[in-house]
């Protein structure tokens with residue numbers, strides 16, 4: 001299986017709840033996988049989902065104090081370039097998954113994991129919640145430009161996918177599904193195609209039951225590509241999440257999504273999204289389990 005990653009995702013943002021070292025720590029634990037390194041998304045690609053005014057602010061360092069407070073990341077050109085590269089990573093993963101770009105001869109890569117991405121809080125004209133760009137939205141627009149129009153986005157980060165929902169609100173070709181903790185950031189939740197807002201402390205059983213009920217509705221959209229935001233922050237020891245899922249529950253969650261998509265032979269692009277466990281090793285282990293499940297499924301694909 002191919003994974004997409006760059007060592008340059010580890011960005012110095014000072015003392016912060018967002019552990020940008022997680023990308024490196026996950027990469028170090030992956031053995032026996034081919035790693036593809038992305039190029040930065042071009043500014044033209046970013047403009048498929050973002051306004052020219054907003055991109056000019058990021059590029060020129062002319063963000064206001066209010067912009068920076070909403071983004072919750074200190075501005076630096078290194079920060080902008082790190083995230084621009086990460087958007088390139090999601091584009092690369094999606095184009096490999098969809099067969100628009102072949103990195104491995106004779107091997108069809110229908111499932112590709114990006115060890116990065118999932119920046120679902122970025123809107124067209126502003127960034128927020130550690131997300132300067134909306135990588136999945138940009139990649140979806142790139143796929144659409146390449147003729148892959150019907151797309152589904154399964155967002156299982158503990159936080160609602162507000163930016164993504166807003167961007168695709170009036171595009172019926174893109175099915176957006178967010179299952180999240182209702183009483184958590186963001187307060188304003190623009191409507192996704194399906195939103196499931198869960199109570200605090202929902203735990204594994206109810207969560208998995210609701211997910212299993214929703215996935216057939218997602219696949220009924222007949223997507224030509226699915227993006228899965230496999231956030232680690234529904235975990236019981238997460239500092240920013242309160243759904244209290246166990247590691248085993250999260251692995252079963254991943255399996256449900258991966259099996260639903262691969263059973264329909266639809267290309268799947270997995271991105272990591274959030275993860276703020278008290279111990280960064282827990283976040284890393286949860287993301288690695290997602291990649292293991294994808295690899296298990298991908299090896300089944302090549303056998304069949």
Ligand SMILES: [Zn+2]
Pocket residue numbers: 157158159231233273274275
């Ligand atoms: Zn999150």
